[in-house]
Amino acid sequence: MMGPNKLSIVFVLAVVFSEIYLGECWRRRRSSCSPEDCTVGQWGPWSSCSAPCGTSGTMSRTRDIVTAAQCGGSCSFSLTDSQSCNVGGCNGNGVPLAESCDCNGGWSGTCCDQGENVNRLTQYCKYYDVHSDEVNYASAESTCASGGGELAVLNTQPKFQSVRKFIVDNNLDDNVQKGFWFGLDDRDNEGSFVWSDGSAVSAGFTKWASGQPNNNVQLSSDGQDCVSMWKEAFLTWDDTYCTQIRGFICEIDAGCK
Ligand SMILES: [Ca+2]
Numbered sequence: 001m002m003g004p005n006k007l008s009i010v011f012v013l014a015v016v017f018s019e020i021y022l023g024e025c026w027r028r029r030r031s032s033c034s035p036e037d038c039t040v041g042q043w044g045p046w047s048s049c050s051a052p053c054g055t056s057g058t059m060s061r062t063r064d065i066v067t068a069a070q071c072g073g074s075c076s077f078s079l080t081d082s083q084s085c086n087v088g089g090c091n092g093n094g095v096p097l098a099e100s101c102d103c104n105g106g107w108s109g110t111c112c113d114q115g116e117n118v119n120r121l122t123q124y125c126k127y128y129d130v131h132s133d134e135v136n137y138a139s140a141e142s143t144c145a146s147g148g149g150e151l152a153v154l155n156t157q158p159k160f161q162s163v164r165k166f167i168v169d170n171n172l173d174d175n176v177q178k179g180f181w182f183g184l185d186d187r188d189n190e191g192s193f194v195w196s197d198g199s200a201v202s203a204g205f206t207k208w209a210s211g212q213p214n215n216n217v218q219l220s221s222d223g224q225d226c227v228s229m230w231k232e233a234f235l236t237w238d239d240t241y242c243t244q245i246r247g248f249i250c251e252i253d254a255g256c257k
């Protein structure tokens with residue numbers, strides 16, 4: 001039997017022990033718990049644009065919380081981000097509506113991209129306008145410039161293949177005799193081909209037809225300094241005389257990143 005005295009001693013010991021033990025624990029917990037803010041990962045890729053033209057196109061991207069906030073730290077990062085895209089983009093001077101365009105006579109399609117002589121591909125935040133009216137290289141350049149663009153810089157395999165597929169799928173090559181100009185020439189320096197944005201072709205992708213470029217001087221001592229997608233060679237590249245006439249492909253920035 002435990003007497004009242006022994007019970008009091010056990011009680012006091014228990015109180016003392018709990019003070020020491022729990023107090024130490026509390027101090028330890030407090031000292032290891034300083035506030036830490038959350039951390040977030042990299043932004044993911046942009047979504048595609050919600051509209052191909054008009055006034056209301058948006059694109060968004062997201063990111064995740066990698067480590068949660070601790071001990072009262074904050075987590076005020078935004079996890080979604082958005083920006084406008086494909087704003088305007090009405091071919092043939094059409095008027096932008098919310099997600100389409102009000103087209104002028106002779107034009108039709110969501111973005112007035114179907115015209116008598118022009119068909120538009122929207123890809124890579126660019127408009128690629130394939131013109132079937134046939135003009136010399138300088139005229140093609142100035143037509144592209146007057147539309148706010150330049151002759152197309154098809155400097156990667158995906159860009160070139162997308163445009164070629166668009167032409168073939170829509171039979172646009174049936175509308176021209178020999179092919180299409182795009183933005184590549186060696187007018188300044190024979191043999192040094194330069195894209196219309198000023199970059200050198202030697203830096204990347206090419207798709208020359210077999211035996212090209214050959215700077216043929218048969219028809220002109222100036223040689224061949226402007227490059228076309230050559231219908232006879234499945235729209236691979238040929239340098240030809242800049243004064244010849246071809247359809248042509250403009251590219252215009254579609255206003256997104
Ligand atoms: Ca040449």
Ligand SMILES: [Ca+2]
Nearest residue numbers: 214238239240
């Ligand atoms: Ca040639």
